[in-house]
Amino acid sequence: MCFLRFLAQARGTLARHLAEASPVAWAAVPPDSGRTLHLVMGNESCDLDSAVSAVTLAFVYAQRHLEHDYVPILNIPRRDYPLKTEVGHMFGQCGIVESELLFRDDLPGKMAPDVSVILVDHHVSPLAPNVAEILDHRPLDESSPSLQLLPASCERSIDASVGSCATLVAERYLAEEHPRSVAVARLLHATIVLDTINFAPAAKRFGPKDQAMVEQLEKELNRQATQRTVLFDELVAARADISSLTLTEVLRKDMKTLHTDRQVVPMAGMPILVRDFVAKSGAEKAVREFAAGSNLLVILGMWVAPADGQVQRDVGLISLNGQSQLVERVRLALVESTDPKLELQPHEPDTPRFMGGCFLRQHNVQATRKHILPVVKRALLEWESEHGCDSDDVYFFKEKPQLGLS
């Protein structure tokens, strides 16, 4: 069966395994079929690696084990798919349409014990008791309690020496002659090139296996290694292309949530500068919609000049209910942070006023959210410990605001 037909049939395959009568629970598979349903799932960022690893591995296994069913699931709600612009770009190039893909919200809430799950590009999952196999390239997270819930029989292929989970899928794809698919080879190839930062020595994001797999895929696709740069630039541009997104979607595109005991603080990353974002008409409405229920919103902007690849970064802090002391506290923590120094300074010319927020240019462009998040968290915890629960100021925190993401 060809790859595209396999994807087109996935929904029907899944439906056969679901109870028609009860959409909230799994049906037992008809006893005479004996077919096990295997769900192949990537991680919740649904980046290119996760999406490609899921669809390609499901296809390869389905063609090799015809006695069972394999269904790829993208681990995001369907409405977030447009945010994954580089996934949409590569899938579109290969003729994969959104309506044929299956998402987390296509699954019922409860998982029957006889459903098998294959995790790609992650290994910590709430579905741990159902996991039969793992392909991942993140170092094993021994501290995670979900690891204890994995069945003893779970096959683990965890290889932190590779830059891309797609390399591990490519290894399996190339190990046997059947099946063969140009789309599968293209998707795996593109993902490895993107994840390894096009094998940039300075980034050190690849190992010998990534190299070997990319070369074998190029042989199959009849491509030259010299064509990689064009492909890499195209994928990076697709990832940063927000032209088809609403401003709220731009905020949601790459967000992480910081939790303390009393606060939920969304940290949005975006491929434009915050100062340019807040200058757009409708920005305030988007901010209120995105951060509804939270007190503080942190926005990290990054702009890569297309001409020379020069990076600019900036940071925005906005209190949704005008708590300027909290903004000031987090601002000070960031300005005084030395590990690393962020080198924050007002924009020149300064950003026009926007929702009472604070907007700073980050001159140390090497520092990322990974560095900024712990500084913000520490500041929030200190703030909370100084302002007891009985203070009027923080009374509403006790409500444990939910992130309104609609």
Ligand SMILES: [Mn+2]
């Ligand atoms: Mn990955």
